[in-house]
Amino acid sequence: MTEQNRVSVQLQGLRKVYGDAVALENFSLDIAPGELVALLGPSGCGKTTALRILAGLDTDHSGQIIINGKDVAGTPANKRNMGMVFQAYSLFPTMSVLENVAYGLRVRKVDRAKRDARAQELLDLVGLGEMGKRLAHQLSGGQQQRVALARALAIQPNVLLLDEPLSALDAQVRTQLRDEIKRIQTEVGTTTLFVTHDQEEAMAIADRVGVMRHGVLEQCAPPQEVYLNPANVKVAKFVGAMNSLPAEVTSPTTLKIYGQSVNLRVGEGGAPTTKTGKALVRPEQLTLSHGDGSGPASATIINLTFLGPLTRISVRMTGDSSVLFISMPSALALDFPTGSTVNVEIRATSVLLDF
Amino acid sequence: MKRKLTPANYLALLAATSFFVFPLIAAFEFSLRVNLGKSHGFDNFRWVFQQEGFKTNLGVSFRLALLTAVAVLVLMVPTVVYLHLGGGRWKRMIEFICLVPLVVPVISFALGVGTAFPVFLQSTVYELSFLYVIVSLPYTYRALDVGLSSIPLLTLVEASRASGASMRQTLLFVIVPTIRSAVNGAVFLAIALSLGEFTLAVLLHWDTFPTWIANISQGHILNAIALSVLSLVGAWLVVVVMAIAPKSLRSNKTQEATS
Numbered sequence: 134m135t136e137q138n139r140v141s142v143q144l145q146g147l148r149k150v151y152g153d154a155v156a157l158e159n160f161s162l163d164i165a166p167g168e169l170v171a172l173l174g175p176s177g178c179g180k181t182t183a184l185r186i187l188a189g190l191d192t193d194h195s196g197q198i199i200i201n202g203k204d205v206a207g208t209p210a211n212k213r214n215m216g217m218v219f220q221a222y223s224l225f226p227t228m229s230v231l232e233n234v235a236y237g238l239r240v241r242k243v244d245r246a247k248r249d250a251r252a253q254e255l256l257d258l259v260g261l262g263e264m265g266k267r268l269a270h271q272l273s274g275g276q277q278q279r280v281a282l283a284r285a286l287a288i289q290p291n292v293l294l295l296d297e298p299l300s301a302l303d304a305q306v307r308t309q310l311r312d313e314i315k316r317i318q319t320e321v322g323t324t325t326l327f328v329t330h331d332q333e334e335a336m337a338i339a340d341r342v343g344v345m346r347h348g349v350l351e352q353c354a355p356p357q358e359v360y361l362n363p364a365n366v367k368v369a370k371f372v373g374a375m376n377s378l379p380a381e382v383t384s385p386t387t388l389k390i391y392g393q394s395v396n397l398r399v400g401e402g403g404a405p406t407t408k409t410g411k412a413l414v415r416p417e418q419l420t421l422s423h424g425d426g427s428g429p430a431s432a433t434i435i436n437l438t439f440l441g442p443l444t445r446i447s448v449r450m451t452g453d454s455s456v457l458f459i460s461m462p463s464a465l466a467l468d469f470p471t472g473s474t475v476n477v478e479i480r481a482t483s484v485l486l487d488f
Numbered sequence: 489m490k491r492k493l494t495p496a497n498y499l500a501l502l503a504a505t506s507f508f509v510f511p512l513i514a515a516f517e518f519s520l521r522v523n524l525g526k527s528h529g530f531d532n533f534r535w536v537f538q539q540e541g542f543k544t545n546l547g548v549s550f551r552l553a554l555l556t557a558v559a560v561l562v563l564m565v566p567t568v569v570y571l572h573l574g575g576g577r578w579k580r581m582i583e584f585i586c587l588v589p590l591v592v593p594v595i596s597f598a599l600g601v602g603t604a605f606p607v608f609l610q611s612t613v614y615e616l617s618f619l620y621v622i623v624s625l626p627y628t629y630r631a632l633d634v635g636l637s638s639i640p641l642l643t644l645v646e647a648s649r650a651s652g653a654s655m656r657q658t659l660l661f662v663i664v665p666t667i668r669s670a671v672n673g674a675v676f677l678a679i680a681l682s683l684g685e686f687t688l689a690v691l692l693h694w695d696t697f698p699t700w701i702a703n704i705s706q707g708h709i710l711n712a713i714a715l716s717v718l719s720l721v722g723a724w725l726v727v728v729v730m731a732i733a734p735k736s737l738r739s740n741k742t743q744e745a746t747s
C-alpha cells in the first residue's frame with residue numbers, strides 16, 4: 134500500500150479556556166512529515182483539547198494551526214482530512230465493519246466498488262480481513278479499535294489523530310495493538326499525533342514524546358532524551374521513577390549528595406538560587422555495596438520487590454531516615470537481603486536539582 | 489429473556505384483554521345487524537362507502553398525516569440533535585416550549601391561528617398539519633430526546649465529521665439510522681394524531697375524515713358503529729404497514745450499498 138500524504142503540522146501558541154479554567158496555554162508543537170508524536174500527561178492536562186483543536190472539532194481557541202504551510206483556521210472539521218480514533222468506542226452501530234471503514238469514502242462520493250476494495254485493503258492491514266460483514270457489537274474492544282484505525286486511515290488522512298485509543302483495553306491487547314499501530318504507522322507513513330496518559334505506551338510508540346502538565350507542553354523530545362535528559366524538574370518527576378536526595382550546592386557545576394560529589398545539570402529552570410535542594414536521581418542511577426554502618430551514605434535494606442529481570446530495593450538512609458528506591462538486575466540483588474547494611478553510591482553523570 | 493407466566497398472570501391478562509375485546513366483538517356484531525336486528529349482513533358497511541365524501545375526506549386526512557410526519561422528520565430531528573450537541577443553553581427553554589401544547593387547550597390555539605398564520609397557508613387545509621406538528625410536540629420531542637440520550641451522540645458525530653461528512657450526511661447516514669426506532673415512534677405519534685384529530689379540524693372548519701365521520705353518523709347509529717369498526721381496522725393496517733416498511737427498506741439498503 135503506497136500512501137503519498139506526507140504532511141507537516143505546526144501548532145503555534147494555542148490557548149484554550151473553559152470559563153476560568155485554562156485547558157491549554159501557549160501550546161506550540163511542530164510535527165515533521167511522517168513523524169509520530171505522543172502527547173503524554175496526566176488526565177485533565179489538556180491532551181484531548183489539543184487534539185480536538187487540531188482536528189477542527191474545537192474552533193473556539195486562539196493560536197494558529199498550520200498544515201503543510203497553510204493556516205487551516207477557516208477549514209471546518211469535515212474538510213481537514215484528518216483520521217481520528219477515539220478513546221470511546223465510536224463505530225457506527227448500524228453499519229457493518231466494512232461500511233464503517235468505507236464511510237469516509239462514501240461521504241466523499243467514491244463509487245461503491247472502489248471504496249469497498251479500499252476498505253477491504255485496510256481491514257486486511259489491521260488484521261480483520263474476514264470481519265467485514267459483522268456489526269460493531271459483534272467485535273471485541275480491541276477489534277473495534279482496529280476497525281476505528283482502519284476507518285481513520287481509509288481516507289488517506291493528512292494527519293492521524295489517536296486519543297487514548299488503547300486505554301479501554303486490557304493490558305495484553307493493549308501492548309499488542311500498540312506495537313501494531315506503530316508498525317502500521319511506519320508502513321503508511323502518516324503524520325500522527327497520539328495522546329496517552331501511559332508513559333510506557335508513549336515511550337514505546339513515539340518518535341518524540343511531548344510531556345504536558347496543566348495545559349503546558351513542558352518538553353517534546355525523543356523518548357530517550359525525555360527520560361535521560363528531562364528539560365526541567367517537572368518532566369523529570371513525571372516521567373519514570375525518581376528519588377529526591379538532599380543535596381548541597383558546592384560550586385556552579387557540582388553538588389554534594391550523601392558525601393559524594395556529583396555533577397549538576399542546569400535545566401530550563403536556570404542555575405540554583407539556593408545553597409541546598411533535592412537532587413533528582415533515578416533508581417537505576419543508584420547502586421549498592423556492602424557497608425559497615427558508618428559514613429554518610431550508609432543505609433539499611435528494608436524491602437525487595439522482585440520484578441522479573443529487575444529487582445526494586447528500598448533502603449532507609451541511616452543519617453536522615455529517608456527512603457530511597459534502587460533498581461538493579463535481580464541476579465545482583467541476591468547479595469543484599471532485607472536488613473543488611475549497605476552503602477549507597479550515585480552513578481549519574483549529572484543530575485537536576487529541585488530547588 | 490422469557491418469563492414463565494403463572495396462572496395469576498394469565499388471569500390478569502385475560503381480564504385485561506376481555507376489557508378491550510368484548511366491546512369490540514359487541515360493536516362488530518352490532519354493526520352487522522340489518523333489518524332492525526332480524527338478520528346479519530354487510531349493508532351498514534356498504535352504506536358507509538356510498539356516502540358522499542368518503543374518499544375525499546379520507547384522502548385529506550392521509551395527506552395531512554403525511555405532511556405532518558414529514559414536517560416532524562425535517563424540523564424535529566435536526567432540532568433535537570442540535571439541542572443534544574451543545575445547544576445546552578436552549579435545552580431547558582425548548583423542553584418547556586415542547587410541553588406547552590399539553591397545558592394550553594387546543595381551542596385557544598385554534599383562535600390564534602386564523603390571524604397568526606401566513607396568508608398563503610390560511611386558506612389551505614394544510615394549515616392544520618402545522619398545528620398538528622405543534623400539538624404533537626410533547627410526544628415527538630420526548631421520543632426523540634429519549635432516543636438520542638441512549639446513544640453516544642457526540643462521539644458518533646465527531647467520528648463522522650472527522651471522516652469528512654457534512655452535518656446533513658451525518659444526520660442521514662449515522663444519527664437517524666442509529667435512533668431509527670425513536671424516529672419511527674415520533675412519526676407514528678404524529679401520524680396517529682393527525683389521523684384522529686377532531687377539535688382543531690372542526691374549529692377551523694375543515695373537513696377531515698374524523699369530522700366527516702361525526703357528520704354522517706348523526707342519526708345513523710348502526711352505520712356509525714360500522715364506521716368506527718372500519719376506522720379501527722384501517723388504523724391497524726396503517727400501523728402494521730408502517731412497522732414493516734422501515735424494516736424492508738433497511739434490508740434493501742444494506743443489500744445495495746447504503747447510498
Ligand SMILES: Nc1ncnc2c1ncn2[C@@H]1O[C@H](COP(=O)(O)OP(=O)(O)O)[C@@H](O)[C@H]1O
Nearest residue numbers: 151154155156175176177178179180181182183
Ligand atoms: N467541555 C468542557 N467544559 C469545561 N471544561 C472542560 C471541557 N472539556 C475539557 N475541560 C477541562 O479542560 C481541561 C483539559 O481537558 P482535556 O483536554 O480533556 O484533558 P485530557 O485529555 O488531558 O485528560 C480539564 O481540566 C477539563 O476539566
Ligand SMILES: [Mg+2]
Nearest residue numbers: 180181182297
Ligand atoms: Mg482526554
